[in-house]
Amino acid sequence: MDNGWNIVVCVKQVPDADDVSIDPDTGRLNRSDAEAVLNSPDYNAIEAALSLREAGGGTVTALTMGPPTAGEVLQVAVGMGADDGVLLTDRAFGGSDTWPTSLALARAAEELDADVVLGGEETTDSSTGQVPPGIAAHNGWAQLTYVEELEARPEEDRLVARRDVEGGYERVAAELPVVVAMGFGENTPRTADLHRKIYAETEFEPTEWDASDLGVEDEVGMAASPTQVGGMATADPVPREQSMVDSADELAEKIGEVR
Amino acid sequence: MTATPNYDDEFDAIVVGAGLSGTAAALTMAKDGLDVVMLERGPSPGSKNVFGGVLYTPRIRELTDLSDAPKERYVAKKTYSMLSDAGDETSMSIAPAAWREEPHNDSWMVLRRDFDEWFADQAVEAGATLITETTVTDLIREDGTVVGVETDRPNGTLRAPVVVLGEGANSLVSEGAGLKRQDDRDNVAVSAKEVRKYDREKLEDRFHLDGEAGLAAHYFGDGAVGDAVGGAFLYTNKRTVSIGVVYSIEDAAHGERTPDEVLDQFKQHPAVAPLVRGGRMVEYSAHAIPEGGPDSMPDLVHDGAVIVGDAAGLVLNSGIHLEGTNMAVESGFHAGQAIADALDRGRSDAAALESYEQRLEESYVVQNLDHYGWFMDTAAEEKEFLFEELPHALGDATEEYFRMDDRPKDEHVSDAKSHILNASGGWFGMAKKAWKFRKMLS
Numbered sequence: 001m002d003n004g005w006n007i008v009v010c011v012k013q014v015p016d017a018d019d020v021s022i023d024p025d026t027g028r029l030n031r032s033d034a035e036a037v038l039n040s041p042d043y044n045a046i047e048a049a050l051s052l053r054e055a056g057g058g059t060v061t062a063l064t065m066g067p068p069t070a071g072e073v074l075q076v077a078v079g080m081g082a083d084d085g086v087l088l089t090d091r092a093f094g095g096s097d098t099w100p101t102s103l104a105l106a107r108a109a110e111e112l113d114a115d116v117v118l119g120g121e122e123t124t125d126s127s128t129g130q131v132p133p134g135i136a137a138h139n140g141w142a143q144l145t146y147v148e149e150l151e152a153r154p155e156e157d158r159l160v161a162r163r164d165v166e167g168g169y170e171r172v173a174a175e176l177p178v179v180v181a182m183g184f185g186e187n188t189p190r191t192a193d194l195h196r197k198i199y200a201e202t203e204f205e206p207t208e209w210d211a212s213d214l215g216v217e218d219e220v221g222m223a224a225s226p227t228q229v230g231g232m233a234t235a236d237p238v239p240r241e242q243s244m245v246d247s248a249d250e251l252a253e254k255i256g257e258v259r
Numbered sequence: 260m261t262a263t264p265n266y267d268d269e270f271d272a273i274v275v276g277a278g279l280s281g282t283a284a285a286l287t288m289a290k291d292g293l294d295v296v297m298l299e300r301g302p303s304p305g306s307k308n309v310f311g312g313v314l315y316t317p318r319i320r321e322l323t324d325l326s327d328a329p330k331e332r333y334v335a336k337k338t339y340s341m342l343s344d345a346g347d348e349t350s351m352s353i354a355p356a357a358w359r360e361e362p363h364n365d366s367w368m369v370l371r372r373d374f375d376e377w378f379a380d381q382a383v384e385a386g387a388t389l390i391t392e393t394t395v396t397d398l399i400r401e402d403g404t405v406v407g408v409e410t411d412r413p414n415g416t417l418r419a420p421v422v423v424l425g426e427g428a429n430s431l432v433s434e435g436a437g438l439k440r441q442d443d444r445d446n447v448a449v450s451a452k453e454v455r456k457y458d459r460e461k462l463e464d465r466f467h468l469d470g471e472a473g474l475a476a477h478y479f480g481d482g483a484v485g486d487a488v489g490g491a492f493l494y495t496n497k498r499t500v501s502i503g504v505v506y507s508i509e510d511a512a513h514g515e516r517t518p519d520e521v522l523d524q525f526k527q528h529p530a531v532a533p534l535v536r537g538g539r540m541v542e543y544s545a546h547a548i549p550e551g552g553p554d555s556m557p558d559l560v561h562d563g564a565v566i567v568g569d570a571a572g573l574v575l576n577s578g579i580h581l582e583g584t585n586m587a588v589e590s591g592f593h594a595g596q597a598i599a600d601a602l603d604r605g606r607s608d609a610a611a612l613e614s615y616e617q618r619l620e621e622s623y624v625v626q627n628l629d630h631y632g633w634f635m636d637t638a639a640e641e642k643e644f645l646f647e648e649l650p651h652a653l654g655d656a657t658e659e660y661f662r663m664d665d666r667p668k669d670e671h672v673s674d675a676k677s678h679i680l681n682a683s684g685g686w687f688g689m690a691k692k693a694w695k696f697r698k699m700l701s
């Protein structure tokens with residue numbers, strides 16, 4: 001690549017988890033009071049995207065699917081340093097689960113000629129973690145999930161990741177194009193520069209695409225979503241016993257009792 | 260990265276803080292066609308706001324359409340109660356019919372978290388820019404003139420012809436930049452407040468409210484805040500009640516009890532406990548309030564900068580009145596107009612901005628502060644009488660006056676009078692005090 005990689009970072013607007021409560025009677029999430037914010041794991045994805053650009057050049061484009069107001073999360077990304085932002089917005093997308101969502105994002109990533117696509121580990125409002133692997137599957141690209149650290153190898157057209165695996169970590173190299181799900185909290189997202197933030201919130205305009213721009217108008221929305229919600233239940237907190245111990249020996253003894 | 264424009268001197272004015280005063284200034288300037296940026300440290304305006312409860316809206320109503328604003332209840336009734344620490348309550352209740360009619364005496368219980376965000380939105384709709392999560396850390400000065408601000412962000416300086424300081428009571432920027440002395444200790448009050456949530460119907464039953472009507476209750480005496488100079492309040496919102504205490508910081512520093520202990524004690528007073536029983540605490544906060552008065556006002560106008568609202572000491576905290584919202588908005592409005600006039604003439608020096616101070620002096624703001632400025636001094640001088648002896652005497656006197664026994668009413672009346680006379684230092688003392696406090700209710 002002469003001009004560096006085309007890096008696409010997928011971000012999502014979610015209700016602020018701090019403001020979401022569960023109605024004890026209906027078991028439904030009450031999101032009405034919650035501010036719409038950027039999904040917090042996505043900050044790590046944006047930071048990783050910006051670091052990749054610093055290491056190997058190229059551009060970072062933030063990508064989101066959502067209602068017109070979701071443009072606000074693109075402003076956050078552009079404020080932090082993304083070059084541009086694309087908003088996929090269309091009534092036809094309404095009710096999409098992770099399958100059509102990752103399809104639309106996959107088509108947009110193709111459209112953007114992406115070398116690397118990044119996403120957060122999961123979203124705070126649905127916690128599936130399915131979208132980045134979905135993008136990889138729809139496009140037949142490589143995927144790296146639960147990533148702790150990335151190393152760009154532009155001369156080899158490869159991206160090396162340190163991945164969190166049970167009991168330790170592994171280092172994997174993937175051929176481009178590749179989809180990355182960054183682990184939550186694995187890096188320290190940068191603070192937006194004041195002038196960049198003002199630019200992002202006052203002058204920056206995202207590119208908008210609808211379903212037909214991506215050619216997916218018949219493959220998105222509620223009807224194209226295989227997920228079926230079987231039911232909702234709230235779990236009562238289980239009372240837990242607590243006790244303080246004064247020494248390690250005593251602790252060992254207690255653990256022995258439980259076993 | 261795509262190029263980042265530089266916004267130095269792209270805005271006509273920078274407003275520090277999107278509270279009531281800052282937003283009023285921004286809205287006024289934006290309506291006048293100026294480019295204004297508001298820098299707010301919170302994630303949204305009002306999110307860091309601690310506030311007892313009544314928003315006074317005369318100027319806001321002129322600046323913007325209030326009908327869609329998030330308001331809780333209008334003040335339909337005010338009560339003033341003397342509480343003694345022995346459990347007595349003597350109170351007066353005011354509920355003029357006119358308050359039930361629009362515009363409800365321009366007095367609304369609001370939750371600032373909701374209201375400030377809405378108000379800042381009005382400024383944005385008028386063309387102002389709001390940048391949140393950005394704390395101003397210092398002013399940039401060149402040859403004594405303020406030419407911009409420094410923030411906590413990378414590449415964080417921003418220059419503009421005028422800076423409006425609407426940062427509230429804890430005015431670190433104005434003080435740090437030497438535009439203002441740190442408030443004298445005894446010019447600051449502390450407050451502790453909690454918000455309790457109730458079932459709406461239960462709340463309306465408990466306080467006899469209907470529709471949007473609400474109660475603003477004020478309490479004085481050692482049953483309210485112990486032996487400190489100050490008072491306590493209770494305001495009803497739609498589904499919540501705000502309860503708090505406000506008293507002189509001198510007493511807070513020297514007294515034995517912490518603000519939350521003072522608040523707890525107040526909540527246990529027999530006149531108060533049934534009003535705040537049950538429910539769930541949803542918020543607790545403690546805060547400093549400048550006690551204000553004309554003597555604590557800093558210079559409001561500087562080369563390239565003006566100070567508005569609480570940062571300018573524009574609070575009336577007389578014990579009977581706790582007002583700052585109206586003066587915050589009023590000062591922001593006058594500052595905004597003065598800045599627009601000055602910039603119109605291509606100037607931003609102190610002499611050109613001077614008309615802000617003049618307008619404010621002509622408005623009710625400074626007049627009210629002058630009028631009540633003496634109060635805190637008097638109250639401090641007469642602390643024992645006002646906050647300890649009087650509440651007990653009133654309690655004893657009313658008890659005497661209404662006592663049901665076999666003595667004739669006349670005797671009760673004269674006994675009642677003597678309780679008050681004793682507390683006041685006899686007829687002569689009473690006359691002196693009456694004279695001293697004559698202005699309190701006028």
Ligand SMILES: Cc1cc2nc3c(=O)[nH]c(=O)nc-3n(C[C@H](O)[C@H](O)[C@H](O)COP(=O)(O)OP(=O)(O)OC[C@H]3O[C@@H](n4cnc5c(N)ncnc54)[C@H](O)[C@@H]3O)c2cc1C
Binds near residue numbers: 281309396427581585
């Ligand atoms: C407990 C309590 C009860 C009260 N009750 C009443 C009442 O019933 N009626 C009444 O009229 N008044 C009342 N007041 C007073 C009233 O709240 C204030 O007078 C009013 O809020 C002043 O408005 P302001 O805009 O000057 O400051 P604030 O409302 O304090 O706003 C200041 C804003 O600036 C922001 N800010 C501060 N520093 C910085 C910085 N460095 N950089 C960026 N942003 C910054 C803050 O986050 C905030 O949004 C009460 C006050 C308290 C504490």
